[in-house]
Amino acid sequence: MDLTRLTAAELSGKLAAREVSAAEVTQAHLDRIAAVDDRVHAFLHLAADAALGQAADVDKRRASGDALGPLAGVPIAVKDVFTTKGMPTTCGSRILEGWHPPYDATITKRLKDNGVIILGKTNMDEFAMGSSTENSAYGPSRNPWDLDKIPGGSSGGSSAAVAAYEAPLAIGTDTGGSIRQPAAVCGIVGTKPTYGGSSRYGVVAFASSLDTPGPLARTVLDAALLHEVMSGHDPMDSTSIDAPVPPVVQAARQADISGMRIGVVTDLSGAGYQPGVMTRFSEAVELLEHLGAKVTEVSCPHFKYALPAYYLIAPSECSSNLARFDAMRYGLRIGDDGTRDAEEVMSMTREAGFGAEVKRRIILGTYALSSGYYDAYYGKAQQVRTLVIRDFEAAFGQVDALVSPATPTTAFAIGERVGDPMAMYLADLCTIPSDLAGNAAISVPCGLAAEDNLPVGLQVMAPALADDRLYRVGAAFEAAFNDGQPLLSGAKGLDG
């Protein structure tokens, strides 16, 4: 039995029945990482010793009869944007190279408290800005389906790790699509929970009003199990919602969508969408209808302005959030040779420590917030955001959930879009509206595009705090699609 091929739910069952130990499960994944990660480059930091120590502890507690959470002993890969005590946290940036946070993110702590085994920290686009991991200062991760292709981003290390069987679970963050787009192009499941449903405390901020931590997994149920463990109110995060976590695991088990009203967003299709993606998407909609859903078309006329609004709001917030990286208290320091003043050292450090995309967005955001331009840019973008929210409200007045392709295209080649930021930004065309509105959304694999045999993602969107609907739809679809077999099981991938 190859433990790395099991789902988190299966591992959970075997661990609870003491058919396997957490130590064995952890070791199997560490062995898999050792075997493939030089090709995939999903991890920036491996925490083998700490993981084995955590596993031994879980095994000991289980042996002594302690009540353990459902994911105790199951390994996880953590995006390098979550602070972790005892491990470095770089956010894929030079400027934080060697920084060891003195505290755990709330989610890191919840994982540890639940006995989830942290294997290490995964690669990402620098400060979560990008759709391919090519903006990482430490080199790109690769798509296990085709190593010449991008694994998506910014949580590309996390999606690659799960797709390459290096970990059954991963966590990422979604600001404009950074969980759903990498999940889609790697053929796995990724959820952006409702904004405020999962804590941002200890998540190094990119755009505070958008950043949403969420799960990545190979099955809908696994994603739900992780969603439930990582979510819930956190008094350390003022934007955290003080409400119970929606019943996501129950919804994933129920997997029943008969009578559910599902709307196809007509605005998320057309020019720029790869034909093979649209074909798989149409088939997916037919399958949902076959499963008993009432499918209608819904128009969200302001979604076409979501991308430009996002590229004002997110850079504006990032220009402020990233100001703290100034060489004074932690991280990289350049030019401190006793001849330069603080301002020069700040400037030289930021010049050397930030990559091109991060600088581009800081400059963009600084400009958009500056006096005299604020109203025309940041102010206007916030108005567009309100219109997008109203589009969703109108749509959810008619239907229970919305669907669209998760991405306009399948995984593109490494290097293909690095010189063309606009082309790169378009990768998040379908995912951005949910971020602007703070709604919940998921990407579930729905087949391979005929042109390139690469995975296509079906996006399901639900109102805020109705995250359980994502799992009802996702699980129902998953069970009926491909005879219930994960899409990945047919992948040639690394081992083909």
Place this chain on the structure above:
Amino acid sequence: MIETERYAPVIGLETHVELGTRTKMFCGCTTLFGGEPNSQVCPVCLGLPGSLPVVNKNAIEYTIKIGLALNCTIASWCRFARKNYFYPDMPKNFQISQYDEPLCIDGYLDVVVDGAGGLGDRLPPEKRSFRVGIERVHLEEDTGKSLHVGGATGRIHGADYSLVDYNRAGIPLVEIVTKPVDGTGALAPLVARAYVTELRDLLRSLDVSDVRMEEGSMRCDVNTSLSPIGSGVWGTRTETKNVNSIRSVERAVRSEIERQAGVLDAGGRVVQETRHFHEDSGTTTSGRSKEEAQDYRYFPEPDLVPVAPPVDWVDRIRTSLPEAPAARRARLQAEWGLSDLDMDALRNADALDLVASTVAEGASPADARKWWLGELARRANEAGTPLADLAITPVQVARVASLVADGKLNDRLARDVIDGVLAGEGSPDEVVSARGLAVVSDEASLDEAIRAAISANPDAVASIKAGRAGAIGVLVGAVMKATRGQADPARVRALIEQRLA
């Protein structure tokens, strides 16, 4: 001040007050003053990557208190904003503040000035009242504190190196901004001073801050502009920083009026700029020019949710407000029967609360005033500490006064008792018994001493009998000497008169 015969000054004051909450604005770190550098910090107030702020509800309550006491309207919904600029003592390189949605707006504070400010006969002798409009009261976080070592100016430029203490970073700071105050003419410096004094008293009465300018828990920026009288337009203003005492507020305004008048007289143009006040010379020097002012790129703080104080909460705070200091002063003045001059003296010595507490403990207003403004003010002055920092409490002063009133101590002994209390020897009663300071009051030993004094001073006795009453002092002196000062001189005098009658 001759300048104000040609130019009309307009002033404005921005006052920062550190709130006396137990913990910081956005985290649980203590706000105690004087800790080891960087010992009162956490990921939040250090602005470590990933950390997030959570609003301190007490700070909101204190700010609403201040707003209500300043007759402001309290916002039913408002937000924090980020003020973006780079400086090493700003952990996040933005300050969480409020911008176009302050918690409190549109209030006022009435202040009274009189001619006692050293302007002599140019002023009308009667008191004049001014209503200083309050533009806004908003809440923000304080920065860390930089210490620039080396270099000539003590500023960052030219320093050999700089040290930063983040203990202060994140302490809740309230900014109180006045509307422009015009129509004060030559009284402008006094109005500025009276405003800051009244504001200090108000904040102290609300118990929201220790309002100590010398520790930096209250800091003032003073805006000043001049325009030719009758011109109808306001002149260009300067903003004077580093004004660290109430007296300096008055001096800074006066100095800026003189300087700007000089510039205008010479046909020059006042430059809009920040100026630094220097305590030693009482003058200001040019700081950074506002014409190349920074763009703070304010935007709503996305890490915090809006603040929406419920109406009933605000009403509860309103009904819990203490008596306003001006009303209280008027009441106490009447109760104590003091003249305006006496009252001003108490206030200038910052002794009003101490006297009030001492009276509340049973001392007479006259006694309480006498001890605090006399002996104790002298001790504080010698020690160079504020009166309130002396190691003696109003309860103890009231006890000393009552021992004197009961004839158990005389004034000289009372001063010894105060010595003992200040030296940490315990309560007045403990000092009395430990030092053996009680007045000799048993009749037998007093009689003995008086008899001895009379027989030893026949000349004085003859003089007294001849009608020269002043000679009794010789006998009283002799008795006091014999009792080593521990008798009540009034009683001794009465007993001698009785015996010689």
